Amino acid sequence: MQTTMRSLLDKAREVAATVTDPELPMLTLEDLGLLREVAVLDDSRVEVTITPTYSGCPAMATMRDDLVARLHESGFADVSVKISLHPAWTTDWISDTGKEVLARHGISPPGPAPYRSTRTVLSLLPTRRVVRCPQCGSDDVALTSEFGSTACKAMYRCRACLEPFDHIKEI
Amino acid sequence: MDNADANPVMHDAHDSVYDGLLVNDAHWAFGTDFEDPLAGVDTTIPDGMDPHELATYCLMLGDDALVLSQRLSEWCSRAPDLEEDIALTNIALDLLGQARLLLARAAAADPHVVPSLPDGSAVPAEDALAFFRSAQEFRNVRLVEAPNGDFAETIARLLVFSTYRLAIFERLSESSDVVLAAVAAKGVKELTYHRDFAGRWFVTLAQGTAESRRRLEAGLAEVWPMRAELFETHPVEARVGIDPAKVADDVEVILEQVFAVSGLARPDVAPMAGVRARKGRDGMHTEAMSRLVAELQVVAREHPMGTW
Numbered sequence: 001m002q003t004t005m006r007s008l009l010d011k012a013r014e015v016a017a018t019v020t021d022p023e024l025p026m027l028t029l030e031d032l033g034l035l036r037e038v039a040v041l042d043d044s045r046v047e048v049t050i051t052p053t054y055s056g057c058p059a060m061a062t063m064r065d066d067l068v069a070r071l072h073e074s075g076f077a078d079v080s081v082k083i084s085l086h087p088a089w090t091t092d093w094i095s096d097t098g099k100e101v102l103a104r105h106g107i108s109p110p111g112p113a114p115y116r117s118t119r120t121v122l123s124l125l126p127t128r129r130v131v132r133c134p135q136c137g138s139d140d141v142a143l144t145s146e147f148g149s150t151a152c153k154a155m156y157r158c159r160a161c162l163e164p165f166d167h168i169k170e171i
Numbered sequence: 172m173d174n175a176d177a178n179p180v181m182h183d184a185h186d187s188v189y190d191g192l193l194v195n196d197a198h199w200a201f202g203t204d205f206e207d208p209l210a211g212v213d214t215t216i217p218d219g220m221d222p223h224e225l226a227t228y229c230l231m232l233g234d235d236a237l238v239l240s241q242r243l244s245e246w247c248s249r250a251p252d253l254e255e256d257i258a259l260t261n262i263a264l265d266l267l268g269q270a271r272l273l274l275a276r277a278a279a280a281d282p283h284v285v286p287s288l289p290d291g292s293a294v295p296a297e298d299a300l301a302f303f304r305s306a307q308e309f310r311n312v313r314l315v316e317a318p319n320g321d322f323a324e325t326i327a328r329l330l331v332f333s334t335y336r337l338a339i340f341e342r343l344s345e346s347s348d349v350v351l352a353a354v355a356a357k358g359v360k361e362l363t364y365h366r367d368f369a370g371r372w373f374v375t376l377a378q379g380t381a382e383s384r385r386r387l388e389a390g391l392a393e394v395w396p397m398r399a400e401l402f403e404t405h406p407v408e409a410r411v412g413i414d415p416a417k418v419a420d421d422v423e424v425i426l427e428q429v430f431a432v433s434g435l436a437r438p439d440v441a442p443m444a445g446v447r448a449r450k451g452r453d454g455m456h457t458e459a460m461s462r463l464v465a466e467l468q469v470v471a472r473e474h475p476m477g478t479w
Contacts, residue, residue: 052268052357054264054265054357054361055265055361056264057268058264080211081210081211082210082211083210083211084211085350085353085357086349086352086353086356087356088356088360089357116359119341120337120359120362120363120366122425122428122429124367124370124374124429126371127367144254145254145257146258146364146367146368147262148261151261151264155257169364
């Protein structure tokens with residue numbers, strides 16, 4: 001019995017780990033650090049816990065549907081997805097593999113998330129980051145906007161190769 | 172002819188934007204799925220906290236976010252340039268996300284705050300709160316309901332609002348209500364970007380051209396009378412949330428930094444009065460609020476049995 005549960009759990013985890021982000025389909029939810037927990041309960045029900053990246057992230061519903069669909073396809077009949085709000089998602093949870101995959105797909109991966117004291121410091125100058133152009137590798141880049149095509153991205157332009165690119169901003 | 176067998180290739184759910192239309196309504200576009208954003212979250216009310224007051228407090232913070240989100244969305248396709256269009260609508264989306272969580276939290280704390288709908292209506296509680304309350308049932312401060320004005324006025328309002336909300340959320344992340352604490356802790360990260368965005372544009376406009384400075388001064392003069400209300404303590408805020416009077420000094424320090432760098436003086440204008448001392452938190456709003464609510468709600472109210 002124990003081993004059956006264990007292998008079920010391994011299988012459920014394996015399947016859940018293959019589900020990708022609808023906005024960044026080269027990345028799995030696991031690489032993004034959104035997949036917090038996969039549990040198999042006594043009645044063989046699978047319970048997956050995910051955490052939102054941004055409060056308004058519209059891809060959450062799709063991620064949940066995809067998790068349920070993928071687990072159904074793999075023979076898990078009863079699947080539920082829980083939302084975990086605490087602790088809040090941080091870009092530090094994106095795995096090293098995830099960061100490599102992002103860069104390979106032309107998206108600049110986030111650096112370390114900023115240290116937060118209890119009171120946030122106002123910053124009236126453009127955010128200083130060490131960012132390299134994912135196309136040509138140059139660090140001669142300029143911030144175009146702190147807000148991009150999705151909530152999690154800022155827009156940059158490379159001064160060397162002149163290509164625009166996205167950067168996953170640190171939170 | 173049934174050609175299912177003739178085409179054995181399995182298509183990924185995201186291969187074509189039209190696939191979702193055919194097999195699963197929830198997929199036709201992101202963000203149309205209105206299931207509970209608090210699914211699986213423990214919504215037990217902390218000992219000693221009054222459920223109705225907790226719900227009322229969540230409505231106050233949720234309505235602030237929902238109403239400003241609606242105003243900022245009006246900039247979509249109308250901002251001065253593409254980057255600012257995207258920025259303002261990103262901020263609107265963050266606030267909408269915060270509003271969803273807070274309205275859902277209000278409904279979970281005290282279901283009596285949710286307007287009743289016809290039997291069989293599939294409208295979830297957070298939507299019932301957003302789309303089926305009258306203007307005077309909204310608890311937002313009047314600052315967020317005022318029309319956008321021009322870009323400079325929008326920036327002036329966003330600076331004041333995001334500075335205020337960030338100060339509240341920093342403290343609220345220690346709330347004994349774990350849901351409020353989590354929503355606030357997450358919101359702090361988002362609001363930091365909003366405040367920096369507004370602060371940088373404020374300085375840019377102040378130090379730009381004579382015209383940009385004139386517009387910023389005029390916009391600020393419109394926004395400033397609604398600032399004092401933010402820091403007036405409502406009894407519910409003092410009992411279950413953060414007393415806004417206690418963040419007034421911290422907000423002042425941040426605004427002073429922006430004013431100093433901008434070389435701008437504070438407008439000399441009187442605070443906007445209430446009606447028999449009642450203001451936004453009591454449901455007493457300006458005329459602009461009824462028009463905003465009408466536009467926000469018209470489609471949902473036409474179709475109370477609709478599923479989206």
